[in-house]
Amino acid sequence: MQSNQAATRIKMLTEMGIGPVWLPRYADAIQEAIEVSVTADPSIDHIETATQSVIAEAIVAPVGNMQVPEAVLSDETASAWFDQSPVSDVLPVSSRVVALRSVSDMSWDELEASVASCRACGLCEGRQKTVFGVGARTANWLFVGEGPGYNENIQGEPFVGAAGQLLDNMLLSLGVRRGERTYIANVVKCRPSNQEGKDRPPSADEIASCLPYLERQIALIQPQVIVALGKTAAIALTGFDPETPVTQLRNKVHRVAGIPMVATYHPAYLLRKPLEKSKAWQDLCLAQRTFDGTSV
Numbered sequence: 001m002q003s004n005q006a007a008t009r010i011k012m013l014t015e016m017g018i019g020p021v022w023l024p025r026y027a028d029a030i031q032e033a034i035e036v037s038v039t040a041d042p043s044i045d046h047i048e049t050a051t052q053s054v055i056a057e058a059i060v061a062p063v064g065n066m067q068v069p070e071a072v073l074s075d076e077t078a079s080a081w082f083d084q085s086p087v088s089d090v091l092p093v094s095s096r097v098v099a100l101r102s103v104s105d106m107s108w109d110e111l112e113a114s115v116a117s118c119r120a121c122g123l124c125e126g127r128q129k130t131v132f133g134v135g136a137r138t139a140n141w142l143f144v145g146e147g148p149g150y151n152e153n154i155q156g157e158p159f160v161g162a163a164g165q166l167l168d169n170m171l172l173s174l175g176v177r178r179g180e181r182t183y184i185a186n187v188v189k190c191r192p193s194n195q196e197g198k199d200r201p202p203s204a205d206e207i208a209s210c211l212p213y214l215e216r217q218i219a220l221i222q223p224q225v226i227v228a229l230g231k232t233a234a235i236a237l238t239g240f241d242p243e244t245p246v247t248q249l250r251n252k253v254h255r256v257a258g259i260p261m262v263a264t265y266h267p268a269y270l271l272r273k274p275l276e277k278s279k280a281w282q283d284l285c286l287a288q289r290t291f292d293g294t295s296v
């Protein structure tokens with residue numbers, strides 16, 4: 001019975017042209033296969049059958065050009081898929097093959113609404129406000145931090161307080177201001193905190209859950225340069241091994257979806273280690289040269 005309800009919901013979302021959910025990147029091919037099958041025969045029973053069939057096949061064989069990792073999309077996924085609400089429940093990472101509309105297709109407004117109601121990872125439980133991002137949607141510069149902290153969670157805006165003040169000064173050194181030709185976002189949109197209620201870095205699973213939102217923001221903004229603020233952001237954007245030393249992330253221009261990306265220190269770190277500000281200055285100079293087209 002639950003599976004029929006889920007299938008009905010999917011059909012309704014499809015007909016309304018919305019599907020407020022997220023997909024990991026490898027799920028695009030699965031979604032496409034489901035859509036092709038459902039388009040051919042859009043009855044509810046068929047949606048359920050087609051989806052279960054595609055997911056089951058994906059576990060053992062490539063879908064499109066992608067081989068779905070068995071560890072990610074396990075046997076339990078197919079049954080769990082219809083036993084949980086695809087919209088309102090917190091699903092494990094392996095169960096996020098849900099929507100008939102991918103984050104990668106969303107408009108700005110759809111994306112913002114999707115983040116505001118997102119329950120794709122456990123960080124939704126402790127949040128007061130999601131922190132979508134702030135700035136010009138046609139920004140030249142995109143600054144990416146790790147995730148909201150205590151104050152950001154309350155205010156719903158990234159980089160407020162002392163770290164935000166320092167970031168604003170970093171922007172001024174590049175000749176820009178918050179909201180003018182700049183966009184500021186985080187890797188995760190909800191505050192990670194530990195059991196004592198203190199800020200903590202997001203886990204790998206939390207980053208994987210939230211990254212499609214940032215990737216869509218990058219695709220919509222199409223900035224000229226991305227500045228990763230801190231190791232977590234740089235690792236998330238580049239996909240490098242989390243153990244990659246900072247020295248391999250800084251002092252070079254990386255590419256993120258074809259866009260140049262420069263890594264520097266997180267402003268909160270610079271507040272704790274002010275002597276590192278000279279290195280951050282070097283990073284910003286590299287970012288400026290990259291922006292000007294003179295970095296090589």
Ligand code: SF4
Nearest residue numbers: 118121124189190210
């Ligand atoms: S951190 Fe991201 S994926 Fe997790 S609940 Fe918040 S918006 Fe959703």
